[in-house]
Amino acid sequence: MDYFYLKTINNNAICATNEYHHEVIILGKAIGIKCNRSFHSLVDKKLIERVFIADNENRKYIETIIGQIPYTLFKVVDDVIKQAEDDLQTKFKDVLYLSLLDHIYFAYKTWEDKQKIENPLLNELKMFNSKEFNAAKHSIQIINNTLKTDFDEHEAAFIAFHYINALSNLSSFQNKTIMKDLEQTVNYIEKLTNYSLDKSSYLYGRLLIHLKCLFNRLVTDERIEYDAAFINDFSNSLKVAHEEEWEYAVKISSFMKYELHLNVNDGETAYLTMHIVPILKQKGGKQT
Known part of the structure; x- marks a missing residue:
C-alpha cells in the first residue's frame, strides 16, 4: 500500500492518504523529519512502523494522543502488545494500541508525580480473569524494565x-x-452451601467459565432456547437424584434474578445444578 504525505503531527507521526484516498496517521521513528514533506509526495515505506485509519470520528482523538507522547512509549506499547498477543494467543486490533498508549502515558505521568492509583477490581480480575491478568503482569515487567518505573499489580x-x-x-x-x-454470585454460593470453594481446582474454574458465559449471554440478551420437553425431563431427574444441589441451584438462580436483575431460565438452573454437584461431591470444595 502506498501513502502520500499531507502534514506532520510531530517528529514521529504524520498524516497521509492511502491509495483509496482515505486519510491515515502513520507512526515511525523520526518520520516527521526524514520523509519528503512536499504535499502529496510518496512516503518512504522504510520509515513506516504503524498505520491508523483516521476517520472523522477518531482523527482528533488519535492526533491528540500521538501528538503529546514521546516515541519511547510507542515502542513500549508495541512490545507490550506483541507479548500480550503471544500470551493470550490472539491478534489485537489497532484500537487497543491507541487505548494502551493513552493509558500508559497517563500512568507514567502519574508515577512521575509520585502518585499512586489503586484498582478496586484487583482481586476480581486476579480471580476471574487470570489469563488476562497474567498477561498484564508480563506487560508491567516490560514497562518497568524500559521506563524504570515500579508499577505493581x-x-x-x-x-x-x-x-x-x-x-x-x-x-x-x-x-x-x-x-x-x-x-x-461466588460469595453467595459459598454462604449458601457453607463451603469454601477451592479456587485452584478444575471444577471451580469450570463453574466460573459457565457463569461468565451465562452472564455474557444475559447481558447481551443472547438467550439459548432449550427444548422444553427435554429440560422438563432433565430437571425432574436432577431433582430426584440431586435434591440438595437442585435446591441450591434454584436459590442461586433466584439470587441472580432478584439481586443481580438477571433472568435465568429453567435450562440454566438445570445446568447450574450440574456444576454444583461435582463441586460439593467430588472434593472441588472443602467444608468450613
Whole structure:
C-alpha cells in the first residue's frame, strides 16, 4: 500500500492518504523529519512502523494522543502488545494500541508525580480473569524494565482490563458489571452451601467459565432456547437424584434474578445444578 504525505503531527507521526484516498496517521521513528514533506509526495515505506485509519470520528482523538507522547512509549506499547498477543494467543486490533498508549502515558505521568492509583477490581480480575491478568503482569515487567518505573499489580489490573475489553464484544461498563456479578454470585454460593470453594481446582474454574458465559449471554440478551420437553425431563431427574444441589441451584438462580436483575431460565438452573454437584461431591470444595 502506498501513502502520500499531507502534514506532520510531530517528529514521529504524520498524516497521509492511502491509495483509496482515505486519510491515515502513520507512526515511525523520526518520520516527521526524514520523509519528503512536499504535499502529496510518496512516503518512504522504510520509515513506516504503524498505520491508523483516521476517520472523522477518531482523527482528533488519535492526533491528540500521538501528538503529546514521546516515541519511547510507542515502542513500549508495541512490545507490550506483541507479548500480550503471544500470551493470550490472539491478534489485537489497532484500537487497543491507541487505548494502551493513552493509558500508559497517563500512568507514567502519574508515577512521575509520585502518585499512586489503586484498582478496586484487583482481586476480581486476579480471580476471574487470570489469563488476562497474567498477561498484564508480563506487560508491567516490560514497562518497568524500559521506563524504570515500579508499577505493581494494581497497574497490571488496569492493563488487564484493556485486554478483557479488547477480547470482548461487551462494553467496558458491561465487563465491570459482569465481574462484580461473578464475585457476588461466588460469595453467595459459598454462604449458601457453607463451603469454601477451592479456587485452584478444575471444577471451580469450570463453574466460573459457565457463569461468565451465562452472564455474557444475559447481558447481551443472547438467550439459548432449550427444548422444553427435554429440560422438563432433565430437571425432574436432577431433582430426584440431586435434591440438595437442585435446591441450591434454584436459590442461586433466584439470587441472580432478584439481586443481580438477571433472568435465568429453567435450562440454566438445570445446568447450574450440574456444576454444583461435582463441586460439593467430588472434593472441588472443602467444608468450613
